[in-house]
Amino acid sequence: MTVPNLxxxxxxxxxxxxxxxxxxxxxxxxxxRQPEATGKIQTAMIIIAALLEGLAFGSLFLGK
Amino acid sequence: xxxxxxxxxxxPLLKGAQMKSRNLFLKTLFFSLALAFxxxxxxxTDPVKSDEPTHEEPADxxxxxxEQISEYIAHHIKDAHDFHLFSYNDAxxxxxxxxxxxxxxxxxxxxxxxxxxxxxxxxxxxxxxxESDGVSLVKYHEKIxxxxxxxxxxxxxxxxxxxxxxxxxxxSITKSVFGFxxxxxxxxxxxxxxxxxxxxxxxxxxxxxxxxxxxxxxxxEIARPNIGEKHYKKFTGFLLTVFFFIWTSNLLGLTPLGFxxxxxxxVTFSLALFTYIITQFSGNKDYWKHIFWMPGVxxxxxxxxxxxxxxxxxxxxxxxxxxxxxxxxAGHIVIMSLLSLAIIMKGSMGASGATILALGLSFFLTLIxxxxxxxxxxxxxxxxxxxxxxxxxDHEHH
Numbered sequence: 001m002t003v004p005n006l007x008x009x010x011x012x013x014x015x016x017x018x019x020x021x022x023x024x025x026x027x028x029x030x031x032x033r034q035p036e037a038t039g040k041i042q043t044a045m046i047i048i049a050a051l052l053e054g055l056a057f058g059s060l061f062l063g064k
Numbered sequence: 065x066x067x068x069x070x071x072x073x074x075x076p077l078l079k080g081a082q083m084k085s086r087n088l089f090l091k092t093l094f095f096s097l098a099l100a101f102x103x104x105x106x107x108x109t110d111p112v113k114s115d116e117p118t119h120e121e122p123a124d125x126x127x128x129x130x131e132q133i134s135e136y137i138a139h140h141i142k143d144a145h146d147f148h149l150f151s152y153n154d155a156x157x158x159x160x161x162x163x164x165x166x167x168x169x170x171x172x173x174x175x176x177x178x179x180x181x182x183x184x185x186x187x188x189x190x191x192x193x194x195e196s197d198g199v200s201l202v203k204y205h206e207k208i209x210x211x212x213x214x215x216x217x218x219x220x221x222x223x224x225x226x227x228x229x230x231x232x233x234x235x236s237i238t239k240s241v242f243g244f245x246x247x248x249x250x251x252x253x254x255x256x257x258x259x260x261x262x263x264x265x266x267x268x269x270x271x272x273x274x275x276x277x278x279x280x281x282x283x284x285e286i287a288r289p290n291i292g293e294k295h296y297k298k299f300t301g302f303l304l305t306v307f308f309f310i311w312t313s314n315l316l317g318l319t320p321l322g323f324x325x326x327x328x329x330x331v332t333f334s335l336a337l338f339t340y341i342i343t344q345f346s347g348n349k350d351y352w353k354h355i356f357w358m359p360g361v362x363x364x365x366x367x368x369x370x371x372x373x374x375x376x377x378x379x380x381x382x383x384x385x386x387x388x389x390x391x392x393x394a395g396h397i398v399i400m401s402l403l404s405l406a407i408i409m410k411g412s413m414g415a416s417g418a419t420i421l422a423l424g425l426s427f428f429l430t431l432i433x434x435x436x437x438x439x440x441x442x443x444x445x446x447x448x449x450x451x452x453x454x455x456x457x458d459h460e461h462h
Contacts, residue, residue, distance in 0.1 A: 043285075047450070050443040054383030057390035 008063050016056035023048050133404045139188075140400060141393055142206055143328055144239045145181040147321075161186045166242055171233035172199045172210045181236070190218045190226065201232070208234050240331060243323040247312045255308075282307050282445060290449035295346075295456045299449070302342060306335060307445040314392060314437030318430060326440070327392040335388070336381035339448040344377065347455035380451050384444060391440050395433045402426040 027045040031038050127136045148163040165182035177196045181203075184192050190204035193216065200211040202218045209229035211218060218226050237245075258272040258279075268276050287296045287303050313325040325331055353359065355373040358366050406415075406422035413421065 043446075046439075046443065047446060050387065050447060051383070053391075054387040058383055058386045061386050061390060 005063055009060055012056055012059050012063070016052060019052045020049060023052065127404075128407060130408060133401075133407065137397055137400045137404070139206075140322060141324060141327060141396060143324075144206055145184070145203065145208075145236055146186070147239060147242075148186070149320075149322065166239065167237045168208065169235040169237070170201065170208055170210075171235060172201070173232075174199045177201070190220075193217065202226075202229065208232055208236075239323065240325050240328050243313065243316055243325040244331070247309060247316060247325070250312060251305075251308055278308075279304060286442075286446050286449050290446065291453040292457050294458070298346075299342070299452050302338070303445050303449055306338070306448060307441050310335070310388065310444055311438060311441035314440060315434075317392060317396065318433055318437065324392070324396055326388055327396055329385070329389050332385045332389040335444070336385035339384060339451060340377075340381040342448075343380075343451045343455045346452060348458075350458070351455045380447075384447060388440055388444055391436060395429075395436055399426050399429050399433065402429055 023045055027041050030041045034041075127133055145168055146163055146165045148161060150163075151159055151161045154160050165180040168177075168179055168181050168183075170177050174197070177199055179194065179196055183194045183196075184203045188203055188205060190202040190209070192202065193211065194201045200215065202209050202211065204218065204226065208231070209218065209226050210232045211229045215228045218229050221227050254271060254275060258268055258275050261268045261272055267273075282304050283296075283300050286307075287300045291299055310326055313323070313331075316323045317325060317327065355377065356370050358369045358373065361369065402425045403422050405425065406419045409418035409421060412418075
């Protein structure tokens with residue numbers, strides 16, 4: 001792996017980390033406000049997290 | 065009610081002579097396969113002829129330095145032509161490999177050739193030449209090459225590409241294909257027995273009690289809400305198959321057998337391809353209209369959006385493919401890296417301390433991987449259902 005690749009990989013992971021944190025925070029706040037909607041919120045959270053993860057892994061894979 | 069149910073419940077088998085004969089057939093099939101499995105493995109544990117160590121590798125071939133460990137992990141992640149469980153050095157210093165061979169089926173320039181991978185004698189550097197009915201074959205980095213006629217040894221250029229050999233069409237039963245077949249067989253046995261039970265009773269017994277809630281979960285929590293009440297029945301079969309196949313393969317990957325089925329790009333590619341084809345072929349008029357001529361936006365926008373939307377149909381299965389592959393591969397790499405801490409830290413922590421550290425860390429990571437195994441199957445199924453749902457749902461026109 002060359003240096004630009006490594007820097008790019010680091011940036012991808014930072015971005016994905018921020019994104020996942022935001023998703024988690026949003027879900028937590030939603031659950032705290034409406035505990036009865038926990039199941040639905042969790043499902044939506046996992047889907048969004050999976051999409052984000054797919055993007056992050058995809059870019060890591062393409063930049064390899 | 066085959067083997068699982070019997071183990072789980074220890075209850076009586078289903079009554080009825082016909083049922084019994086079918087059970088007998090299934091059990092016989094299962095046991096004969098298991099027997100074949102173990103007999104082959106026993107045969108393979110006979111001391112494998114240890115070839116003269118090649119000049120590239122150290123004499124004892126043990127894995128001790130960091131480079132060797134990363135090479136070993138990279139090798140584990142890849143598909144292989146034989147089962148390799150472990151290796152050790154015997155008293156005379158020869159490297160012994162324990163495992164069993166798998167059939168190699170290759171389509172060469174001279175036609176199809178079939179032999180067991182034990183003929184390569186665990187050689188992966190291209191030095192062991194297998195003569196098979198007029199064709200010389202070598203295995204290099206788990207790829208099988210056919211030597212050009214008249215050549216007796218393979219030679220490589222600087223980039224490690226063979227110069228006097230060409231690739232063959234490889235249809236071998238590799239480790240992953242073997243695992244694939246094993247998972248299919250397990251699923252066939254488990255779900256066939258579950259399906260059969262519903263003819264006799266409303267509530268399944270034995271292992272069926274474990275499977276029924278999972279099947280209902282996929283149907284009621286994944287297929288029904290995402291695809292819609294009207295169409296979900298058509299796609300539940302596919303979603304169930306994908307879910308249980310991925311989950312079982314992921315779990316099989318956590319056993320010490322060294323499977324890495326869903327960590328193969330070709331496997332995840334095929335799974336994603338199914339989702340892609342099913343989505344495109346079940347798409348209704350609205351779906352295609354929203355791709356090629358998006359309603360409700362200016363004409364210029366429609367022209368710009370069409371290629372983007374068309375590309376979007378491809379990126380969805382692409383991300384499905386990469387996600388599963390990357391997650392499972394990453395899990396395997398991390399677990400193996402933590403295990404090899406025992407080797408790396410041996411100098412600074414002592415053998416026992418390093419082993420305890422490596423085992424402890426990898427134990428907890430394996431627990432997380434158990435969760436990931438389920439989660440990835442769930443996500444793949446969920447997103448497949450979502451994509452199919454997008455294609456088949458009826459839009460309300462405003």
